[in-house]
Amino acid sequence: MKLTSRSVSRAVLVSTMVTATAAASVLVASPASAATTLGASAAQSGRYFGTAVAAGKLGDSTYVNILNREFDMVTAENEMKMDATEPNPGQFSYGNADRIVNHARNQGKRVRGHALAWHQQQPGWMQNMSGSALRQAMLNHVTQVATYYRGKIHSWDVVNEAFADGNSGGRRDSNLQRTGNDWIEAAFRAARAADPGAKLCYNDYNTDNWSHAKTQGVYRMVQDFKSRGVPIDCVGFQAHFNSGNPVPNNYHTTLQNFANLGVDVQITELDIAGSGSSQADQFKGVTQACLAVSRCNGITVWGIRDSDSWRASDTPLLFDRNGNKKAAYNSVLAQLNS
Numbered sequence: 001m002k003l004t005s006r007s008v009s010r011a012v013l014v015s016t017m018v019t020a021t022a023a024a025s026v027l028v029a030s031p032a033s034a035a036t037t038l039g040a041s042a043a044q045s046g047r048y049f050g051t052a053v054a055a056g057k058l059g060d061s062t063y064v065n066i067l068n069r070e071f072d073m074v075t076a077e078n079e080m081k082m083d084a085t086e087p088n089p090g091q092f093s094y095g096n097a098d099r100i101v102n103h104a105r106n107q108g109k110r111v112r113g114h115a116l117a118w119h120q121q122q123p124g125w126m127q128n129m130s131g132s133a134l135r136q137a138m139l140n141h142v143t144q145v146a147t148y149y150r151g152k153i154h155s156w157d158v159v160n161e162a163f164a165d166g167n168s169g170g171r172r173d174s175n176l177q178r179t180g181n182d183w184i185e186a187a188f189r190a191a192r193a194a195d196p197g198a199k200l201c202y203n204d205y206n207t208d209n210w211s212h213a214k215t216q217g218v219y220r221m222v223q224d225f226k227s228r229g230v231p232i233d234c235v236g237f238q239a240h241f242n243s244g245n246p247v248p249n250n251y252h253t254t255l256q257n258f259a260n261l262g263v264d265v266q267i268t269e270l271d272i273a274g275s276g277s278s279q280a281d282q283f284k285g286v287t288q289a290c291l292a293v294s295r296c297n298g299i300t301v302w303g304i305r306d307s308d309s310w311r312a313s314d315t316p317l318l319f320d321r322n323g324n325k326k327a328a329y330n331s332v333l334a335q336l337n338s
């Protein structure tokens with residue numbers, strides 16, 4: 001073959017491209033290549049990195065740009081709760097929840113469902129119910145909502161916050177609890193029947209410290225459910241931290257001990273009051289604890305910018321009010337890439 005100067009330069013170009021492609025694939029395979037977003041860096045170890053999303057903010061371009069760029073799992077902050085999805089008995093309303101689910105799925109993101117049964121944010125008509133009528137209404141709610149979203153939910157918070165604060169280690173008093181101690185397992189069975197493909201989680205707060213009575217109470221329930229074949233797949237640790245409730249030194253122990261029961265663990269609503277390097281170190285510790293437990297599937301932060309938080313004055317998130325990355329963001333990203 002006669003080489004013209006044109007074909008030579010083309011050959012050089014092609015060989016340069018092959019070399020560049022080979023180098024790029026080596027880079028992708030190598031742990032030394034740092035992914036540049038939370039979702040991509042968590043994905044390197046098969047985990048996700050999510051955020052809570054509010055439907056009312058999907059028109060805010062700064063918010064949506066960060067959401068689309070950084071996160072690969074989405075939780076509706078309020079829009080899938082009982083009061084939002086069943087405002088009147090037997091009448092379901094999915095408009096705002098669907099806005100979030102559709103946005104996430106169109107962007108190739110997955111969805112955590114939050115929450116099917118909870119003593120808070122019940123619709124008014126349910127708050128005044130009791131006994132078998134309430135039990136039936138709760139089960140119908142679980143069945144209807146989980147069926148509607150069947151196939152679209154990675155993990156459901158089937159039951160939220162059912163354990164008491166303080167030292168009892170027992171259940172929280174609520175209208176749902178007063179329908180009988182078996183209400184939680186009944187909810188899990190209904191959810192499994194409605195969406196067999198979703199992971200079914202029990203989700204709570206202040207269950208991070210292994211020595212706390214509440215942590216032990218939830219642990220005993222999960223142990224009991226596993227021993228009796230109640231369909232539970234995961235435990236969600238909300239992880240709302242502040243100076244009175246700091247990230248515990250034994251966090252890894254807590255996550256590992258739950259995982260050893262044969263369930264996945266997920267950090268579901270992470271936020272940490274504070275600023276600067278102390279906040280960054282605590283976010284790093286939580287990330288490290290999850291990465292150290294093979295059954296820790298992923299981390300979700302409870303909002304995007306500090307100003308989006310349910311406790312904005314604590315500046316507990318990874319982006320400041322202008323959408324800039326904080327030190328806490330950089331420490332989480334570095335940890336995920338480590």
Ligand code: G2I
Nearest residue numbers: 077078114120121160161205238240269302309310
């Ligand atoms: O409280 C923090 C979280 C604790 N774990 C369960 C989560 O579902 C919970 O999220 C918060 C939301 O971040 C708040 O946004 O749940 C609160 C309600 O329990 C949410 O607050 C509510 C206000 O109470 C309502 O007045 C308001 O209409 O948010 C609603 C929507 O903005």
